[in-house]
Amino acid sequence: MKALTYHGKGDIRCESVPDPTIEDPRDAVIKVTACAICGSDIHIYDGVIPQMKSGDVLGHETMGEVVEAGSLVKNLKVGDRVVVPFTISCGECWFCKHGYYSACDRTNPDHEKAETLWGHSPAGLFGYSHLLGGYRGGQAEYLRVPHADVGPIKVPQTLTDDQALFLSDIFPTGYMAAEFCDIKPGDTIAIWGCGPVGQFAIRSAFMLGAERVIAIDAVPERLALAAKAGAETLDFHKVDIYEAIQSMTKGRGADACIDAVGTEPDPTASIDSMVDRVKVAAFLATDQPHVLRQAIQCCRNFGTVSIVGVYGGFVDKFPMGSAVNRGLTFRMAQTPVQRYMPKLLERIERGDIDPSFVVTHRGTLDEGPELYKTFRNHKDGCIKVMLQP
Template identity: 60%
Template sequence: MKALCWHGKGDIRYDTVPDPQIEDGRDVIIKVTSCAICGSDLHLMDGYIPTMESGDVLGHEFMGEVVDVGRDHKKFKVGDKIVVPFTICCGECYQCKRGNFSVCERSNRNGEMAKKMFGHQAAGLFGYSHLTGGYAGGQAEYVRVPFADVAPVKAPDGVPDEQLLFLTDIFPTGWMAAKNCEIEPTDTVAVWGCGPVGQFCIKSAILLGAERVIAIDLVPERLAMARAAGAETIDSSQENVLERLNQMTHGHGPEKCIDSVGMEAHAGGSIDAVIDKAKAAAMLGTDRPHVLREAIMACRPAGIVSVPGVYGGLLDKIPFGAAMNKGLTIRTGQTHVNRYIDDLMHRVLDGQIDPSFVITHRAKLEDGPDLYHTFRDKKDGCIKVVMTP
């Protein structure tokens, strides 16, 4: 079969790879009908996530038709179309029983490696390095789905893929980020980053009743999409974000702040961002946490900083004294997709939201290598890429 594979920093190829096979009785094999490039895939492309190996199949946003089932599998049958969350979970461990699906204790095949990095292991993830289990991803013609009797959900008949595909990751990710804020009707919510996850943070904060949402970015197309969603905007390339947020909130700061950027923040010529970039280039540091620093400094005392943006290593010069002395709550984590997917599916079917609004580019899988670069370099107004094998 064909798939998009990682071969080193900046090197994504459309390769021929072996077809997946049933390995466990709970598995299913699906023929992928739609998949997408996620912003966190760019961290893999740019070499910021360790333990990638040449030839690894990428992708964790995908759905498709079941073509084979394991001997013990009873949930789906051949011909069913299913939506597959990016988190792989067993449904039986301590964490799964508590709804903490992204920290499943059994699905990461390389748990010992993860323990050395993080102190404890988290769940296996599709297409996201050997640190998270080394599972082949969904930017491919076919995918093996382990523990398929737990996380995947059946797609309703007659609903286009584009309305369901983002239930695999970015819609629940934006929703969990907003839920973690405990939004109240008088709240101002500031969202850093107007990429796909940021757009769903904005939509989710509005659906959850925030009085105001202020979106921060430096890409005109993304800021325009945020305004169309109902947010006020700050262009970080033109204005001092902290000063502008204080002006807009009469000196109080936003009650809730969401960092939907993560480890590869761009911040123009700010001193901390220049130092971060230099350290990363010299292999003296990993992540570039300019946005996290700014969110902590901007947040109103006793507020919440929610971090759906991906971080991979050690962060430098985080103003933790500000977080502690202002009494901030910080919440983060990979998304517990199955905690939210049923609710969000109903919201889509009820017409509260059409998640396809973020799509700017549609293409064939074979176009993926070029589109990775288009997406990363923010060319051609690219905000979200959906591909069909």
């Protein structure tokens, strides 16, 4: 089958790989009808995610049709349309039973590597390094889905692939980011990053009752899409973000701040972001936390900082003094997607949101390597790439 594979920094290829098969009675195999390139995949493309190996199949936003199911998969049958969450979860461990599916402690065969870096291992992820299981991803014609009796959710025929696909990751992630803010009537939520996750965070914040959303980015098309949703936008190349938010909130600060950027902010945003980039290049740091620092400074006293951007290791010059002395609350996670999928599917069916709004570019797997470049470089107004094998 065809699949998009990793061969080093900036080197993504569409090539032939062996077809997946049932390896465990709880497996299913799906024929992929739609998949997407995620902002998290760009971190892989840029070479900042450790433990990637040449030939690894990429992708963790996937949906399709069940073509084979293991003997213990009773909830799915051949022909079902399903969306597959990016986290692989057993459904039986303490974490899964408490709804923390992304912390499943049984699905990462590389857990010792993760424990060395983080202390404890999270769940295995599709297409996201041998730190998180080395599982093949879903930017392919077919995908083996471990623990298929726990993960995938059936999609009604009334919804298109465009509407359903993003239940796999970015819609739940954006919604969780907003939910972490514990939004009250009248609240102002500031969101750094108007990429796909940021766009869903904006809309989710309004759905959860925010009065104002301030969206921060520098890509015109992203800011325009944020404004279309009702957000007030700030271009960090044109204004001092701290001063602007102080002015917009009469000096109090935003009630909650969402970091939807993570480890690779624009290095031209400020002096400290340039220094961060130099440190990473010189192997003096693993992450670039400029956005996180700014979100902390812009958050009101006893406000919340919600972090859904990807960080891999250690951050430098973290303003702990600001966080402690002003009583900030931090909420962060890899999204336990299974926890959110049913209620967000209901919102789509009710017409509260049509997730297809985020798609700007489409293509085949053969076109995937070039579309990685388009997405990475924000070319041609690219906000989200959807691939149809």
